[in-house]
Amino acid sequence: xxxxxxxxxxxxxxxxxxxxxxxxxxxxxxxxxxxxxxxxxxxxxxxxxxxxxxxxxxxxxxxxxxxxxxxxxxxxxxxxxxxxxxxxxxxxxxxxxxxxxxxxxxxxxxxxxxxxxxxxxxxxxxxxxxxxxxxxxxxxxxxxxxxxxxxxxxxxxxxxxxxxxxxxxxxxxxxxxxxxxxxxxxxxxxxxxxxxxxxxxxxxxxxxxxxxxxxxxxxxxxxxxxxxxxxxx
Amino acid sequence: xxxxxxxxxxxxxxxxxxxxxxxxxxxxxxxxxxxxxxxxxxxxxxxxxxxxxxxxxxxxxxxxxxxxxxxxxxxxxxxxxxxxxxxxxxxxxxxxxxxxxxxxxxxxxxxxxxxxxxxxxxxxxxxxxxxxxxxxxxxxxxxxxxxxxxxxxxxxxxxxxxxxxxxxxxxxxxxxxxxxxxxxxxxxxxxxxxxxxxxx
Numbered sequence: 097x098x099x100x101x102x103x104x105x106x107x108x109x110x111x112x113x114x115x116x117x118x119x120x121x122x123x124x125x126x127x128x129x130x131x132x133x134x135x136x137x138x139x140x141x142x143x144x145x146x147x148x149x150x151x152x153x154x155x156x157x158x159x160x161x162x163x164x165x166x167x168x169x170x171x172x173x174x175x176x177x178x179x180x181x182x183x184x185x186x187x188x189x190x191x192x193x194x195x196x197x198x199x200x201x202x203x204x205x206x207x208x209x210x211x212x213x214x215x216x217x218x219x220x221x222x223x224x225x226x227x228x229x230x231x232x233x234x235x236x237x238x239x240x241x242x243x244x245x246x247x248x249x250x251x252x253x254x255x256x257x258x259x260x261x262x263x264x265x266x267x268x269x270x271x272x273x274x275x276x277x278x279x280x281x282x283x284x285x286x287x288x289x290x291x292x293x294x295x296x297x298x299x300x301x302x303x304x305x306x307x308x309x310x311x312x313x314x315x316x317x318x319x320x321x322x323x324x325x326x327x328x329x
Numbered sequence: 330x331x332x333x334x335x336x337x338x339x340x341x342x343x344x345x346x347x348x349x350x351x352x353x354x355x356x357x358x359x360x361x362x363x364x365x366x367x368x369x370x371x372x373x374x375x376x377x378x379x380x381x382x383x384x385x386x387x388x389x390x391x392x393x394x395x396x397x398x399x400x401x402x403x404x405x406x407x408x409x410x411x412x413x414x415x416x417x418x419x420x421x422x423x424x425x426x427x428x429x430x431x432x433x434x435x436x437x438x439x440x441x442x443x444x445x446x447x448x449x450x451x452x453x454x455x456x457x458x459x460x461x462x463x464x465x466x467x468x469x470x471x472x473x474x475x476x477x478x479x480x481x482x483x484x485x486x487x488x489x490x491x492x493x494x495x496x497x498x499x500x501x502x503x504x505x506x507x508x509x510x511x512x513x514x515x516x517x518x519x520x521x522x523x524x525x526x527x528x529x
């Protein structure tokens with residue numbers, strides 16, 4: 097194995113302990129993470145083909161008998177590495193609240209309606225250029241108990257694999273110009289402003305379909321493989 | 330299709346939150362299909378079948394009921410189901426990946442096979458190990474760790490375990506139950522006996 101994944105890239109991530117986000121206080125390690133050289137174990141990773149994904153799994157608006165309530169949207173983009181190369185054949189899983197800000201989850205007791213035609217989960221596999229596409233409903237903001245008058249900005253959770261165990265990523269896609277951004281400790285747990293901006297999708301008029309759905313573009317950037325002998329990092 | 334442009338950095342991580350179960354681990358109360366289960370076992374897999382089980386605790390020693398764990402491992406001959414592993418082909422259907430959520434008492438378990446030794450970057454064998462990623466509410470980025478096995482003599486010479494202070498190595502070592510193919514390893518996210526997590 098003659099490639100390494102740059103460790104510097106990890107600076108874009110949130111710090112494990114972000115006290116404003118109260119759930120992090122008892123769940124962040126106190127002791128520093130131990131740096132290690134990547135071995136074959138870290139440099140390999142699950143690569144999934146289309147057998148995992150069923151037809152229609154990327155359209156969250158057609159999984160039930162009727163049409164879900166809310167604003168239909170297209171979410172698409174590329175999974176790329178930080179050098180701009182498309183990441184093909186990467187499984188992308190999403191989950192989200194419905195248009196009222198309610199999750200299909202036994203622990204979500206937010207007094208907003210559940211939509212019998214929307215359960216809010218989907219998956220797809222990126223194509224040869226790393227492109228992926230979902231059709232879904234714009235999720236609503238919802239209250240949470242973190243602090244007084246705490247509301248999460250509308251977001252879609254995304255889980256992406258990339259091609260090694262060290263490119264594994266779970267993130268959240270936000271929507272442009274959300275007025276809740278300044279007040280959300282999860283969004284703001286990412287210290288770097290430019291890195292935070294990479295979690296915000298852009299409105300995509302060109303791919304918005306007339307009379308049917310607005311479109312948002314969200315490019316997902318995973319760590320890039322440096323063609324460098326892995327002698328140290 | 331957009332022209333590829335070099336981005337100015339990677340997409341940051343965010344927590345899976347408390348409501349991931351429908352999307353990612355939909356067993357039990359939910360009807361969405363599972364992409365993955367907590368077992369790596371396939372009909373043609375060879376090797377010693379084992380179960381790994383334990384509990385996840387937070388800094389107060391309270392069980393964490395909303396964690397998701399993922400494992401990635403080599404087969405019994407130390408080969409990965411990944412095209413980047415150029416050695417002999419692995420068992421035809423073995424993938425080496427599994428996922429499970431914790432239950433209300435913080436319990437997790439995986440059905441798998443004991444992995445073989447995988448070479449380190451210098452070509453020397455590492456002790457058998459499984460990679461483990463831990464996701465959860467309150468965890469803004471998932472944590473990486475490894476599972477080693479209490480009955481492996483090779484642990485003493487393992488280059489990654491050697492990076493870990495000796496008094497913390499037990500946090501990475503699943504202990505074999507007497508007479509059973511079961512290994513136990515509890516995870517502690519914080520505090521006394523905090524699990525060793527790696528910066529990869």
